Amino acid sequence: MAPMTRSRTEQPGDVPNALMAEYYRQRASAALIISEGAPISAVARGYSLTPGIYTQAHIDGWKKVTDAVHQQGGKIFIQLWHVGRRSHSSIAGETPVAPSAVKNPDQVYGPLPEGGFGMIETDMPRAMTQDDIVATIADFAQAAKNAVVAGFDGVELHGAHGYLLDQFLRTTSNHRTDQYGGSNENRLRFPLAVTQAVVDAIGGDKVAIRLSPFVTEGQADVDPHITDLTLQLIAKLAPMNLAYLHFSENISNYTEMPDSYRQQVRDIYPNPIMVAGKYTQASASKIIEQGYADLVAFGQPFITNPDLVERIHHGFSLTPVDYDAHATFYGGGAEGYTDYPTATAD
Template sequence: MIFTPFQMGATALENRFAMAPMTRSRTDQPGDRPNAMMAEYYAQRASAGLIITEGAPISPVGRGYSLTPGIYTQAQIDGWREVTDAVHAKGGKIAIQLWHVGRRSHASIAGETPVSASACKHPDQVFGPLPEGGFGMIETGTPRAMTQADIDATIADFVQAAKNAMAAGFDAVELHGAHGYLIDQFMRLASNKRDDRYGGSQENRMRFMLEVTEAVANAIGADRTAIRLSPFVTEGYPEADPEITELTLKAIEKLAPLGLAYLHFSENISNYTEMPESYRAQVRAIYPHPIMVAGKYTLASGQQMLEKGYADLIAFGQPFITNPDFVRRCREGLALTPVDYAAHATFYGGGAEGYTDYPEAV
């Protein structure tokens, strides 16, 4: 079933494999511009039914990791056009993940004090400039609480980034609403202490996510708009949120009428609990549109999710790093090149080594 075509919103996919979004930090400097090496990397993996790019910051203050490719300048749009053209030339389809990290940043990366739902700081590290030079993991800064003007401007930034993505030739956009980033920060109790219409009740805490999603869907079409959520993952927080799974179900019910391209669950990373099958059944009961899952899935476990009807697309992350022809290897039963965790330094930053130099199977 995973090898069969699938109609995802406005986009026809050759199969149900997705390449999950993975930060690789390989942009040209200055300007965080996508480059020819990135175009080669994504084109090598174009046999996936859908590629989802690494997170692309929608604005300078939305940036939380150095060397990541933005989608808010003309140079960045032009760079991404090289990427989408390369993927489309290989017959692939590609979505861009739109990213605002909120408080998971530092002024040395964002260029100003990071922003969030509230001025809450928890221990956390991101990839940024080191005092002694070069890049590495640094502690995040304390954010300032967003004003209504900030919220309005950020929603406008998401909309403009989505329009920029269409201009760059992307087939769809995915809003990053997971992993403790800005959209997620509004949804969780530990990072949202607001007493206005964006804080307090569950309905208020999901408001920002819904407004961003609706605004982007209205701008570029719901069938080209998706969102990623992670209700069973605790990342960027000291402990799990007692209400996030319930809140997420209520939010998904409100998202359902939009008819998004897909709803993407990130699972089984960082600090997590297993998503219960009962929860998957609840989601499917209230959400009839395409669902994607990601998080250490194998070909067998992915097939099982499809057969049970809990998902329509299966996203794979690290296997695509070391196996550019991952889909073919799965189809033909060929051995996979394992991820070399000793070479983990090549995941973030650097050149072609550990990026575009993995060979296809012979």
């Protein structure tokens, strides 16, 4: 099950709650669940009502989730998240931070002036100082340790979709002139330092990373260098022996990943590869048979089909995603969250 923001936390404090535990419990047959993105610090936040992993209350709340999944025989990784510039001061509690003080036209889910929550324009970020960078690397490592205490089987670093790690990689968002910007080696430095720190904290077999080199999200323009730079990143990640490498595909502004690129990845990366992005049972089976992926993650079908695995296995029809009810994707209560029936209950 792919990571999907659902914004159902307990307030105040954005704490995981019993409703979230039930949501994940219902979907534990996925075998491996990747949780919704969990901010690693207050300033890492970019969407309201998302569950953190940086306080004791967060740890205690997540324990309810991991216990529920494990009791059903499932495994669950938490996605560690820093949104960088894709935020607003009303969410982060301060001016958002980024590799450079470069704003992109963008909206995030946050508090509305008239009350309630909805989509709001992001703020102009400030460029991270060296101290900010050191502190953020430490925040990632501590969040990973917190995740293990909370009972997670591992962590996935969110390095995709125009969030902080991705922002350092792309020339469209990284205009730095120090050791974290400019050359390929410099733009790789921060994502590699974060990954290594997390590996050192909890072990490479409990760490994964999500990348999206063929997706342009949170960026005004396509970076012509990102696909080649991602190959260089993957080559440097290979010796870390991560649990898996996760490609997010076919969302937002994207081009399809060509088979030639998938083969390049296979040639330099010997460890497990996961893909996600509008896959069906047929296309998922095909890419595994081709040898380009070892695992396929499903996102939105799991929203409306908590028993997606059983439905696929038995050939049962799927409950379609109701895009007219998109409002229930983010925020609210049980409606559109834990009230979808299983096939046997239809």
